[in-house]
Amino acid sequence: MNRQLGRVAAVVLVLFGALFVNLNVITLLQADELANHPANRRVIIREYAIERGPIVVGEQAIARSVRTEEGQYRYLRTYPEPELYAHLTGYYSIVLQRSGLERALNEELTGRTTEVVAQNLGELLGGTQRPGNAVELTIEPRVQQAARDALSGRQGAVVVLDPTTGAVLASYANPTFDPNPLSSHDTAVINEAWAPLRDAADRPLVDRARGELYPPGSAFKVLVTAAALEAGSEPSRTFPNERTFDVPQTTQDISNAGDTRCGEGDEATLQTAFARSCNTVFARLGVELGDEALAAQAEAFGFNRSPPLELPVAASSIPAEQDVPSTAQSAIGQRDVRATVLQMAMVAATVSNGGQLLRPHLVQTVRAPDGEILRGPDIGRWAGPPGDGRPISPRTAQQLRSLMIDAVSGPGATGSRAAISGIEVGGKTGTAQTAPGAPSVAWFIGFAGDGVAVAVAVPDADGSGGAIAAPIARQVMVAAAGE
Amino acid sequence: MTASSVVTGDGPRATEARLLVAAVLVTSAAGILLGWSRSSELPPAAMVTGLALAAIAIVAHLTVRATAPDADPVLLPIAFLLNGLGLVFVQRVDIATGSELAAAQAVWTAVSVGAFCALLLFIREVWVLGRLQYTFGLLTILLLLFPLVPGLSAGVINGARLWVDLFGMRFQPGELAKLTMVVFLAAYLERNRALLSVATQRVGPVLLPAPRHLAPLLAATGTALVIMVGLRDLGSALLFFGAFLTMLYVATGRPAYPALGLLAFGLGAVVAYQLFSHVEVRVSIWLDPWTDVSGSAYQLAQSLFALGTGGLTGTGLGFGRPQDVPFSATDAIFVVIGEELGLLGATAVLLLYLAMAMRGLKIAQTARDEFATLLATGLTVLIAFQTFVIVGGLTRLVPLTGITLPFVSYGGSSLLSNYLLVALLLRISDESRAAALGRPTSAQRRKRARG
Numbered sequence: 066m067n068r069q070l071g072r073v074a075a076v077v078l079v080l081f082g083a084l085f086v087n088l089n090v091i092t093l094l095q096a097d098e099l100a101n102h103p104a105n106r107r108v109i110i111r112e113y114a115i116e117r118g119p120i121v122v123g124e125q126a127i128a129r130s131v132r133t134e135e136g137q138y139r140y141l142r143t144y145p146e147p148e149l150y151a152h153l154t155g156y157y158s159i160v161l162q163r164s165g166l167e168r169a170l171n172e173e174l175t176g177r178t179t180e181v182v183a184q185n186l187g188e189l190l191g192g193t194q195r196p197g198n199a200v201e202l203t204i205e206p207r208v209q210q211a212a213r214d215a216l217s218g219r220q221g222a223v224v225v226l227d228p229t230t231g232a233v234l235a236s237y238a239n240p241t242f243d244p245n246p247l248s249s250h251d252t253a254v255i256n257e258a259w260a261p262l263r264d265a266a267d268r269p270l271v272d273r274a275r276g277e278l279y280p281p282g283s284a285f286k287v288l289v290t291a292a293a294l295e296a297g298s299e300p301s302r303t304f305p306n307e308r309t310f311d312v313p314q315t316t317q318d319i320s321n322a323g324d325t326r327c328g329e330g331d332e333a334t335l336q337t338a339f340a341r342s343c344n345t346v347f348a349r350l351g352v353e354l355g356d357e358a359l360a361a362q363a364e365a366f367g368f369n370r371s372p373p374l375e376l377p378v379a380a381s382s383i384p385a386e387q388d389v390p391s392t393a394q395s396a397i398g399q400r401d402v403r404a405t406v407l408q409m410a411m412v413a414a415t416v417s418n419g420g421q422l423l424r425p426h427l428v429q430t431v432r433a434p435d436g437e438i439l440r441g442p443d444i445g446r447w448a449g450p451p452g453d454g455r456p457i458s459p460r461t462a463q464q465l466r467s468l469m470i471d472a473v474s475g476p477g478a479t480g481s482r483a484a485i486s487g488i489e490v491g492g493k494t495g496t497a498q499t500a501p502g503a504p505s506v507a508w509f510i511g512f513a514g515d516g517v518a519v520a521v522a523v524p525d526a527d528g529s530g531g532a533i534a535a536p537i538a539r540q541v542m543v544a545a546a547g548e
Numbered sequence: 549m550t551a552s553s554v555v556t557g558d559g560p561r562a563t564e565a566r567l568l569v570a571a572v573l574v575t576s577a578a579g580i581l582l583g584w585s586r587s588s589e590l591p592p593a594a595m596v597t598g599l600a601l602a603a604i605a606i607v608a609h610l611t612v613r614a615t616a617p618d619a620d621p622v623l624l625p626i627a628f629l630l631n632g633l634g635l636v637f638v639q640r641v642d643i644a645t646g647s648e649l650a651a652a653q654a655v656w657t658a659v660s661v662g663a664f665c666a667l668l669l670f671i672r673e674v675w676v677l678g679r680l681q682y683t684f685g686l687l688t689i690l691l692l693l694f695p696l697v698p699g700l701s702a703g704v705i706n707g708a709r710l711w712v713d714l715f716g717m718r719f720q721p722g723e724l725a726k727l728t729m730v731v732f733l734a735a736y737l738e739r740n741r742a743l744l745s746v747a748t749q750r751v752g753p754v755l756l757p758a759p760r761h762l763a764p765l766l767a768a769t770g771t772a773l774v775i776m777v778g779l780r781d782l783g784s785a786l787l788f789f790g791a792f793l794t795m796l797y798v799a800t801g802r803p804a805y806p807a808l809g810l811l812a813f814g815l816g817a818v819v820a821y822q823l824f825s826h827v828e829v830r831v832s833i834w835l836d837p838w839t840d841v842s843g844s845a846y847q848l849a850q851s852l853f854a855l856g857t858g859g860l861t862g863t864g865l866g867f868g869r870p871q872d873v874p875f876s877a878t879d880a881i882f883v884v885i886g887e888e889l890g891l892l893g894a895t896a897v898l899l900l901y902l903a904m905a906m907r908g909l910k911i912a913q914t915a916r917d918e919f920a921t922l923l924a925t926g927l928t929v930l931i932a933f934q935t936f937v938i939v940g941g942l943t944r945l946v947p948l949t950g951i952t953l954p955f956v957s958y959g960g961s962s963l964l965s966n967y968l969l970v971a972l973l974l975r976i977s978d979e980s981r982a983a984a985l986g987r988p989t990s991a992q993r994r995k996r997a998r999g
Contacts, residue, residue: 066921067796067913072846073925074909080936085895087945091855092891099856104841106872106907366848 086305104341109159111223113138118174118434120154123206128154128167130197135345138250142167147243149213152272153204153236153427156244160255164270166200166427169375173198173440175462185444198439199432203232211236214539221507221523222406223537223543228414228518230444231423233374234545236407238273240265274459275378278403279295279522282530283342283479283496283509285398287412287537290468292362294461299338300468303332310345315390319348319397322496322529328477339468340475342494346458351396356387359395363402365449365456366412367422373447374407374425383406396496409510410520413492418468420462422447422454436533439455469493469511480509483535488513488546493537495531509534513542560614560621560981567625568605575632578865582636596756600654601632602659611665612890615672615990616978620911623977626904627955627970631657631963633897634956636865637884641877641958643743644870649877649958656960660967667971672991674909674976678919681735684728689771691725720961722784723952727965729970730791730926737799738919745800780826783951784936789813790933795926799918834947847874851942854887855894862890879950883942897956899937905932911977914984919978927969 091099101108115139117124127150130140142157144150155165163171176197205225212235221240245260262270264420271277294300306327309320327333327343340345351359363383364370372378381404387395392402407425414421424447431440446454457465468489473480479494492511499506507526512518519542521534555565576598583593605628612619635657639650669726670679677684695701697714711718744762772783793809820827829844837845838851850873858861866886870876876884886894908928915921931954941948952962975990982989988996 066798066801066918069801070909070913070921070925073798073929074906075792077902077905077909077929077932080932080940081905083945084898084939085938086941087940087943088855088886088891088898089892091852091943092859092894095852096856096859099853099860102856105853105857107869109851110869184725377791505983 067532076216080370087539088417090459094229096214101365102168103162105235108135110137111142111400115160115175116140116196118175118176118199118248120150120170121199121201122150122204125206126158127202127429133250136250136521141250142248144244144248148241148455149237150204151241151244152274153202154244156247157244158247158255159250160252161247161259161357163457164209165288165376166202169377170200170428170431173200176433177321196310198434200426201429201432203227203230203234203429203442204236204427205234205545208235208541208545209237213239213540215540216523219523220267220273220525221537222277224274224406224410224412224520224542225261226414226421226425226518227516228417228512229516230412230442231411231425231447232429232442232444233407233425233427234517235541236272236274238271238406240267240269242269272376272520273406273524275374275376275405276377278381278405279506279524280400280402280497280499281398281404281409282495282506282508283344283398284409284493284495284510284520284530285346285396286339286342286495287416287465287469287493287510288363288366289347289351289354289359289396290335291366291416291457291461291465292358293335294464295457296354296358297356298335300334300336300464302335304338304346304349306331306333307345310348310393312348312393313389317390319344319393321345336468336471336475337477339493340472340478342472342479348393352389352393352397355396356392359383359384360385361451365422365452367408367447367456368404370449372407372411372425373443375427375454378407379405381405398495406522409522410518411519413469413510413512414518415456416462416465416491417515417518418462419459420455420457422452422456435478453509467511468490479531480511480535481530482531483509483511483542484541485513485539485546488542490539490542492519492535494535496526496529496531497523505529509538511538511542513546517542517545519545552700560619561609561617564612564621564624565609566621568609568628571625571629571632572598572602572605575636576627578636579639581865582640582643587863592663598633599656601628601635602737604658608661608664611668612974615668616974617990618981618985618987619974619978620907620981622838622907623904623970623973626900626907627967629896630900631660632953633885634881634953634958634963637956638877638958639864640888641870641884643866645876647877652960652965653958656963658843659960660964662973663964664967667968668975671902671953671972672994673976673989674920674923674972674979675917677731677923678735681732681739684732684735688725688729688732691721691728694721705881714760718960720959723959723961723965724782724968726756726784726787726791726930727927729788730930731923732807733792733795734919734922734926737795737922738917741918745802746798754994755987758845782827782830783934783941783949786937786949787930787933787951791926791929794929795922798912798925799922830947834944837944846878848944848948851880851883851948852944855943858887858894859889860891862886862888862893864888866927873949878952879938879957880942881957882939882953885956898935901931901935905929908973911973911980914980915976916980916983920979924973927973931966932971 090437098210101304117130120128127146129145131143133141144154153166157163157167174197176195201271208225216239220239225235226328227234242262246254249255256470308326309318311318322346327341327346328337333346368381368383371380383402391400393462395402424443424445426443430438433439448454472491473492480492483492484490490513492509495504495508503524509530510520518539521538523533526533577758579597635653638653672697711720785792796805832850833845837848841849854873865888873880873883885897905928912921912924914922934954938951938953940946952959954966979989
C-alpha cells in the first residue's frame with residue numbers, strides 16, 4: 066500500500082500548496098485593495114478615530130468633530146448650521162460615505178491621504194493621534210444668511226463672488242437638507258433620513274448653485290453684447306426698432322416681452338435694447354454675429370468646461386454649431402444654451418473686474434492643528450483652453466459695466482428693483498422659458514460697487530427676472546456691500 | 549529518571565518533551581502579548597493559563613511515556629501548540645465580542661486531554677477496535693441521528709441540527725462520528741480488501757468488484773452522507789466522503805474508485821446545486837463575493853478583508869477586528885489569526901497541519917498491519933481535508949462550508965474528537981515502532997506485568 070500512500074501524500078501536498086499560493090495572493094497581491102475596500106469597516110473606523118478638522122466660516126465651525134464615548138466610532142461629525150451650509154459641507158456618513166467639501170477636501174480634513182489612514186495603525190494605537198487640518202472658507206456668513214433669507218423658501222440659488230479674487234462669498238440653494246442625521250453613527254437614523262431625501266420630487270440633495278443647468282434667458286445677452294463689442298460694435302450702434310424679428314429660414318419669429326417695441330423711435334440703440342432687454346435686437350445681433358462667434362465668446366467665459374471650484378460644478382453649455390433659427394434663439398438665452406448659477410456669477414464678476422475670468426474658490430486657508438497655514442486661497446485667472454482667462458478686453462468690460470448700470474437705473478430698465486441708493490449697481494435680468502405655458506426661470510446677474518458680483522436664479526417663477534430675482538439680488542448685495 | 553533527563557535525553561519521548569516545552573512557551577508568550585495589547589501590566593490570568601497548560605502538557609506527556617513510549621514524538625506537541633493558539637485566539641475573540649468562550653474552551657482542553665490519556669490507557673492494541681467494526685458502523689449512524697432525538701436535541705443552530713445538550717454541555721456528536729466511521733471503514737476494508745481489489749464486473753470501460761462486496765460499504769457511507777446532507781452539515785459530508793474515497797483507494801490500489809467517486813461527487817454537487825437553494829447561494833457567493841458584500845457574501849467578504857488587512861506581518865495580536873467576522877471563534881478563527889499574525893503566522897499554522905498530515909501518513913506507512921495502516925490513513929486525511937475545506941473556504945479557494953479548524957476553533961466536541969484521533973495515531977505508531985525495534989508492545993508489557 067506504500068505506493069497509494071505516496072500518492073495520498075502528494076494529493077495532500079498539492080491541496081496545501083494551493084492553500085499557500087492562494088493565501089499569498091490574498092495577503093500580498095490583493096492586500097491593499099482588500100484593506101481599502103469601501104465595505105471594509107476597518108477603513109472607516111480608523112478614519113473616524115481621527116479628529117477630523119473643522120470647516121470654518123467666519124469664526125464659526127460649520128462642520129466639526131465631537132468626541133463620543135459610546136460605540137465603535139470615536140468622533141461624531143456635527144453641523145451646527147446644517148441647512149444653511151449643507152450644499153457646501155455635504156455629509157460625512159458611515160453608510161453614504163462623503164459628499165460636498167467633506168468629500169472634496171477629505172485629505173485636508175483628515176490631515177493625511179486615504180492610504181495613510183488605513184496604514185497608520187501604530188499612530189492610532191500609540192495615542193499620538195494628530196487631528197486633521199482646519200479648512201477656512203471664503204464664505205461670509207452674513208451674506209450666506211442674507212441669501213437664504215432673500216430666497217425666503219423659494220426654490221432657487223444665489224451665488225455671490227468677490228470679483229477681485231474669485232472668492233465665493235455666498236453660495237446657497239433651496240431646497241436644502243440637514244446633514245446631521247446622515248452623518249449619524251446609527252445606521253437606522255441614516256437610512257430613515259436618507260430615503261425621503263433621495264426620493265423627494267424637489268431633489269433637495271442637488272445644489273442648484275452649481276449642479277443644475279438652467280436656460281439663462283436674457284441674462285445671456287451680456288455675453289452676446291460682449292461678443293458684439295469685441296467685434297467692434299459700440300453701445301450707440303442702432304438697430305431697426307420692430308415689434309417682431311423675422312428670423313431667416315423659419316416661420317417662428319421672435320418678439321419682445323409683452324409684444325412691445327423697443328422704446329420710442331424707429332431705431333433703437335444697443336444701449337436701449339440692453340436696458341429694455343429687447344429680443345428683436347438681440348436675435349438680429351446674434352444672427353449677424355453667427356453661431357461660432359457666440360459659442361467662442363461663451364466658451365471664453367467658461368462655457369463647455371467645468372469651473373475649477375473645490376466642489377464639482379456642472380459645465381454650462383452652448384452648441385459649437387447651430388443653424389440660423391437656433392442661433393437667434395440662443396442669442397436670447399433660449400434653445401440649447403444652459404448655464405449654472407455659478408457660471409453666470411462668474412460672467413458678472415468678469416465684467417465688474419475689468420475682463421478677467423478668475424478661478425472661483427471656496428477655500429481661504431487650510432490650517433494645521435498648530436496654526437500653521439498649509440495652503441492659501443487659489444487665486445488666479447482661469448486660463449483655457451480656450452482663451453487665457455481674459456474673455457473680454459478692459460474696454461469691453463468698461464462698456465458692458467455701463468450698459469449693466471443702465472439696465473438697473475436707466476429709463477425703462479428691467480433691473481430697477483435691484484438698485485441700491487448710494488451704491489453703484491449694475492445687472493441684467495432674465496426670464497427664461499422652459500416650455501410653453503410652464504413656469505419660467507427668473508434670473509438676475511450683476512454687481513454692486515467693485516467688490517460684489519452676484520447671480521440669482523429662481524426656477525418655477527411666477528414672474529419675470531426683474532420682478533422676482535432682482536429684489537433677491539438687491540437684498541443679498543446690500544448685505545455683501547454694506548460692510 | 550530525573551526531571552532534567554526527561555527533556556535532555558535521547559529518544560522520541562525526550563524529543564516530545566522538548567517540543568511540548570516549546571509549545572507551552574509559544575502559547576504563553578502569545579497569551580502575554582494578547583494581555584499587553586490591552587494594558588501595559590501583565591495580567592495574572594496569563595500566568596495562570598500558562599501554568600495550567602504546562603500542567604496539562606506534563607500529564608499528557610507522562611501518560612504517553614507510560615503507555616506508548618515508542619510513539620511518534622511530534623504529533624502531540626503540534627496538537628498541543630494548535631490547541632494553545634486556539635485558546636489564545638478564542639480569548640482574543642472574547643475580548644472583541646464580549647463573549648465568554650475561553651473558559652469553556654480551557655475546560656474542554658482538560659477534558660479532551662483526559663480522554664486522550666484514557667484512550668491510551670485503555671486501548672493498548674489497535675486491532676481490538678477492528679474486531680468491533682459493525683459496532684462502530686452502527687455507532688456512527690446513532691451518533692449522527694443523536695441530534696434528532698427529542699429532549700436531547702439542542703434544536704436548529706445556524707441553519708443546521710447538529711447539537712445535543714448533555715449534562716448541561718452542548719455537544720456535536722457528528723464530530724465523534726467521524727472517528728467511528730473511519731474505524732469501521734478501516735476494519736471493513738481490511739477484511740474485504742482482496743475481494744474489492746478483484747474486478748469482475750465491467751461498467752463501461754471500468755472494472756468493478758461484485759456488488760455484494762461493495763454494497764455494505766456503499767450502504768453505510770451512503771447513509772452517513774444522506775444524514776449529514778439532511779442535517780445540512782455539508783462540510784462534514786465532504787470530509788466523510790473524502791476520507792472514504794482515500795481509504796478505498798489505499799486499500800484496493802485502484803484509482804477507479806476515487807475517479808468514480810469524484811465523478812459521483814460532481815454529479816451530486818450539480819444535483820444539490822439545482823435542488824437546494826442554500827447550495828446554490830454558497831456557490832454563487834464563491835464565484836462572486838463582491839456584488840452582495842453586505843448580504844449573503846458578508847462572511848466571505850469579511851474574511852477576505854481581515855486577511856487583506858493583515859497582509860504580510862499582520863496587525864499584531866489584539867489589534868485586528870474579529871468582531872467584524874461572523875463565527876470568528878469557531879469556523880472563521882483562521883482569518884483572525886491571519887489578520888493579527890499576517891501571512892507569516894497563518895503560514896506557520898498551516899505548516900503545523902501539513903507536518904501533522906505528513907507525520908500521520910508516515911505512521912500509516914510503517915503501521916504493523918493493514919487495519920492500522922488504513923485507520924491511520926483515514927484519521928490523517930480527516931485532519932488534512934478538514935483544514936483544507938475550512939481554510940480554502942475562508943480564502944475563496946473552494947465554496948465556504950461551516951466546519952471547525954482542528955484543535956484551534958472553539959468547540960468541545962471537535963477538540964475532544966481530534967485529541968482522540970491523535971491518541972489513536974500515537975497508539976498505532978507506538979505499536980509499529982516497538983515491533984520494529986523488537987521491543988514488547990504496550991499491551992505485551994501490561995500482560996507481562998499482570999502475569
